[in-house]
Amino acid sequence: xxxxxxxxxxxxxxxxxxxxxxxxxxxxxxxxxxxxxxxxxxxxxxxxxxxxxxxxxxxxxxxxxxxxxxxxxxxxxxxxxxxxxxxxxxxxxxxxxxxxxxxxxxxxxxxxxxxxxxxxxxxxxxxxxxxxxxxxxxxxxxxxxxxxxxxxxxxxxxxxxxxxxxxxxxxxxxxxxxxxxxxxxxxxxxxxxxxxxxxxxxxxxxxxxx
Numbered sequence: 001x002x003x004x005x006x007x008x009x010x011x012x013x014x015x016x017x018x019x020x021x022x023x024x025x026x027x028x029x030x031x032x033x034x035x036x037x038x039x040x041x042x043x044x045x046x047x048x049x050x051x052x053x054x055x056x057x058x059x060x061x062x063x064x065x066x067x068x069x070x071x072x073x074x075x076x077x078x079x080x081x082x083x084x085x086x087x088x089x090x091x092x093x094x095x096x097x098x099x100x101x102x103x104x105x106x107x108x109x110x111x112x113x114x115x116x117x118x119x120x121x122x123x124x125x126x127x128x129x130x131x132x133x134x135x136x137x138x139x140x141x142x143x144x145x146x147x148x149x150x151x152x153x154x155x156x157x158x159x160x161x162x163x164x165x166x167x168x169x170x171x172x173x174x175x176x177x178x179x180x181x182x183x184x185x186x187x188x189x190x191x192x193x194x195x196x197x198x199x200x201x202x203x204x205x206x207x208x209x210x
Contacts, residue, residue, distance in 0.1 A: 032210035033063055046196035058187070064092075066089040087125070124144030140175070146168070147166055150163050150164075173208060
């Protein structure tokens with residue numbers, strides 16, 4: 001819980017740092033809603049057992065607040081040229097995932113399938129807009145990190161556990177219009193789970209509306 005409190009403090013600090021310059025310049029922050037889904041993999045390990053890869057899927061829904069004039073308040077955003085300055089962001093994210101049973105390992109053990117849901121707070125930085133080589137499409141990159149809480153359950157049991165997690169994601173957003181973006185995200189998570197650990201990673205298709 002101390003780790004989660006520290007993450008929440010960092011999240012709040014990022015928002016205050018980002019929104020301060022925006023307020024002074026008279027610019028309004030950008031609010032966005034994002035959905036993403038895709039395959040998920042977990043390197044799961046328990047004491048005394050050989051770690052194994054489990055595969056499944058993951059879906060996320062989040063709301064974010066973003067400032068585009070933190071570093072250069074005089075640079076305005078335009079629908080044609082995108083954003084000329086980097087930005088800070090804060091994101092509240094909910095996710096739902098499921099992972100299948102692992103193959104039998106060299107020690108003869110297999111990890112049971114499990115499911116989970118969680119809530120995370122992430123702070124991040126977004127690049128200025130740029131045009132992709134060859135295609136010439138307007139895009140921006142982002143990197144976000146934070147912490148969260150997870151509730152997980154093994155398939156076929158009534159056992160539910162809660163655990164903390166460190167979460168992060170890198171992404172590329174392609175600006176279809178001034179309001180809509182499509183993209184790809186690479187989520188990464190390290191969670192403490194039922195006496196063991198799970199390193200989860202995947203790829204997600206993203207749609208944003210702002």
